[in-house]
Amino acid sequence: TTWQYSCYNGSSYTSSQDYLLSYYYYIPSSVKSVTITNQSEIKVAAFNGCTHIENVKYSMGITGIGTAAFQNCENLLNLNSDVNGKIDLNGEYTAIGGYAFKNCELINDVSIPTGVLTIGEYAFENLAITALVIPDTVETIHIGALYSCDNLQSITLPFTGKSEGVSAYEAVLGFIFGYTTKQGSAHTTSSTNFINTSVATVEGTTWQYSCYNGSSYTSSQD
Numbered sequence: 001t002t003w004q005y006s007c008y009n010g011s012s013y014t015s016s017q018d019y020l021l022s023y024y025y026y027i028p029s030s031v032k033s034v035t036i037t038n039q040s041e042i043k044v045a046a047f048n049g050c051t052h053i054e055n056v057k058y059s060m061g062i063t064g065i066g067t068a069a070f071q072n073c074e075n076l077l078n079l080n081s082d083v084n085g086k087i088d089l090n091g092e093y094t095a096i097g098g099y100a101f102k103n104c105e106l107i108n109d110v111s112i113p114t115g116v117l118t119i120g121e122y123a124f125e126n127l128a129i130t131a132l133v134i135p136d137t138v139e140t141i142h143i144g145a146l147y148s149c150d151n152l153q154s155i156t157l158p159f160t161g162k163s164e165g166v167s168a169y170e171a172v173l174g175f176i177f178g179y180t181t182k183q184g185s186a187h188t189t190s191s192t193n194f195i196n197t198s199v200a201t202v203e204g205t206t207w208q209y210s211c212y213n214g215s216s217y218t219s220s221q222d
Helices: 173-177
Strands: 002-009 020-027 033-036 055-058 086-088 109-111 131-133 154-156
Touching: none
Parallel strands: 033 055, 086 109, 131 154
Antiparallel strands: 002 020
């Protein structure tokens, strides 16, 4: 069997305190294939942790993939496709939730349809994709959507960063690959003086650095 875990906030004990209701389910490990015939959305965490599931198919009309819907489905071979390694997001999507396909590490091909507006944080983390086309309808790509996609060689984007209108650290190419925050003290000099701040080396990556003025320590110092 495979254990699947879920939880949610229940009614509060007091006005300031909630509690978590937690559930464990067990699924026969013999179940490898799932076909969904009449549903408009893949709900939050629907297949989260289903490590034995290899392929999922559903009917047309799906409008969204919920947060963590397929997270940690490490043996998922395909979604709506007869080709191993492929996720074909056919349907009338508007949103792909955060962590939706995190750690689906056998997936090397993702097809995102025109009409998607939002791609959630870490949605495609740790996939084996080598190329990706994000359609022009997408308005927001949240932090780390392509984190640890270390085989990626080419990408087509409607903008760099989080969205078309952002600035500073949210506007750089690296935003969608995730970042590390290096906390420091306030600087009054030009940022060019510390543009090459050193960080730990990670093999196979390039570090992109950005900075912005945060809250001021005094009226004259940021």
